[in-house]
Amino acid sequence: MKRRNFIKSLAALLGSFTLGASNSDASDTEYRWKMVTSWPKNFPGLGVGAENLAKLITTLSNNRIKIKVYGANELIPPLEVFDFVSQGGAEIGHSGAYYWKGKSPACQFFSSVPFGLTSQEMNSWLYYGGGLELWEKLYKNFNLIPRPAGNTGVQMGGWFNKRINTTDDLKGLKMRIPGLGGEVLSKVGGVPITLAGAEIFTALQTGAIDATEWVGPYNDRAFGLHKVAKYYYYPGWHEPGPSIECIINKDAYSQLPKDLKLIIDTACKAINIDMLSDYSMKNMLALDFLKNNNIEIKEFPLEVLDVLRETSDIVLEELSRRDDISMEIYSSYINFRNQITPWTKISNLSYLKTR
Numbered sequence: 001m002k003r004r005n006f007i008k009s010l011a012a013l014l015g016s017f018t019l020g021a022s023n024s025d026a027s028d029t030e031y032r033w034k035m036v037t038s039w040p041k042n043f044p045g046l047g048v049g050a051e052n053l054a055k056l057i058t059t060l061s062n063n064r065i066k067i068k069v070y071g072a073n074e075l076i077p078p079l080e081v082f083d084f085v086s087q088g089g090a091e092i093g094h095s096g097a098y099y100w101k102g103k104s105p106a107c108q109f110f111s112s113v114p115f116g117l118t119s120q121e122m123n124s125w126l127y128y129g130g131g132l133e134l135w136e137k138l139y140k141n142f143n144l145i146p147r148p149a150g151n152t153g154v155q156m157g158g159w160f161n162k163r164i165n166t167t168d169d170l171k172g173l174k175m176r177i178p179g180l181g182g183e184v185l186s187k188v189g190g191v192p193i194t195l196a197g198a199e200i201f202t203a204l205q206t207g208a209i210d211a212t213e214w215v216g217p218y219n220d221r222a223f224g225l226h227k228v229a230k231y232y233y234y235p236g237w238h239e240p241g242p243s244i245e246c247i248i249n250k251d252a253y254s255q256l257p258k259d260l261k262l263i264i265d266t267a268c269k270a271i272n273i274d275m276l277s278d279y280s281m282k283n284m285l286a287l288d289f290l291k292n293n294n295i296e297i298k299e300f301p302l303e304v305l306d307v308l309r310e311t312s313d314i315v316l317e318e319l320s321r322r323d324d325i326s327m328e329i330y331s332s333y334i335n336f337r338n339q340i341t342p343w344t345k346i347s348n349l350s351y352l353k354t355r
């Protein structure tokens, strides 16, 4: 008992109110949280999404949860968000699940995989198709609660300085493309390179890389990639609708009263749709700009996409055999994709063909 009192007064001294929550009226307790993110502070789309999420939680909770947001490298490097929140260094984080493939290869299913789900399908799998339960099961081992909290929508295929007519044109191509997309490129003879966003422009300008993907017109234009490449290819077969994640330290989340838990969950849902809407609008405007600036916007030939799709299926199947949980998540994801595809074809796809 004495020890508990000591810890309580120490926590109060340090300005942390979370430890005292269990002994006081939970509805009065004020929580002061830190949010760490993998994005530069206020970075268009992603960083703005993190700020909006923090502000929304504070407003909806009537200041009962106050969150200070740290951009990449302000408190920790961008790729330490997972460990830092897991260990309680910060209570909450905003990032992308595919960065954590070193923790478990299955993490990648919760951002985006090549020839995987669109943002609309992804939300359906997560909220109604059992995806979020599997995500929670995976992250439980790391003392984390995951929530979808943003989506970029389908990305672009990338920037090239030569035409891609056949898969032979991908052979030896040094392309900045991280994750599973990179593994697929490697299997068809390309050379995938992982570079942080801020390094891409110079690498392409100096010829250190031949090609790059980043996000879509909005973010790509901000980096000036149109000044150092001729062709802008679509579609983003490797990232058809990446989900952005909010992760919450499980101990911090468990201490919250029910209404605050619901406020966090609801704020994440709101930001999930808000970020996608923002990206759609800004991508639309940036595409117009690029079209008027002598960029050739080209579709990958179907035969190239066919080869990439077949190769992607092999890469995903290999990933599934890494451990039991990867197999469980892979099976759920792929079954969902196979089941939803006929519906997406006769709804969105056929409608868009007529518009």
Ligand code: CA
Pocket: 155, 213, 214, 215, 239
């Ligand atoms: Ca990307």
